[in-house]
Amino acid sequence: MGITGSFMNTAGGFVGLQSTVSVVAGLIMVFMGLSITGFGGLTNFMEKHNNCLLSAVKVVLDGSSVWRYYPLGLLLGFLPCGLSYSIYFASAATGNMLHGMWLAFCFGMGTIPGLLFFGVAVNYIGAKARGLVYRTGGLVVIAMGIYFIFRERLFHL
Numbered sequence: 001m002g003i004t005g006s007f008m009n010t011a012g013g014f015v016g017l018q019s020t021v022s023v024v025a026g027l028i029m030v031f032m033g034l035s036i037t038g039f040g041g042l043t044n045f046m047e048k049h050n051n052c053l054l055s056a057v058k059v060v061l062d063g064s065s066v067w068r069y070y071p072l073g074l075l076l077g078f079l080p081c082g083l084s085y086s087i088y089f090a091s092a093a094t095g096n097m098l099h100g101m102w103l104a105f106c107f108g109m110g111t112i113p114g115l116l117f118f119g120v121a122v123n124y125i126g127a128k129a130r131g132l133v134y135r136t137g138g139l140v141v142i143a144m145g146i147y148f149i150f151r152e153r154l155f156h157l
Helices: 002-015 020-037 042-048 051-061 066-076 082-094 097-125 127-155
Strands: none
Touching (some): 020 082
């Protein structure tokens, strides 16, 4: 995604639209965050229409080779998840392969403790907490989207 953003920034630089990728990514992140919090329908639509992807995952899991985990990881990366998609867009908006990889890596590492903690906590607290945590994540995605929309202005003051 960082390479994609780098290409977009380079191409955009030729026509004077270098910050377009960042603004578009921010808008998509805000929209997905609104959807996660319950004010939109894109995430629900994507989550309902993933049967083909899950069928492909089952086929890969039926294999016996240790190399099956690579295509499995690629397939699971396309599972509809508003938080993951927002990081994909944010990685592209960095405009740099290494920065995009670092952002996605930090997001992945940062989710491990949170997912483990909230998984255990929700098990004890109940299903009501799961919805609250999910909606709170949507608010974080909205905040990140707003940051990506306005970061060019913030750094050029």
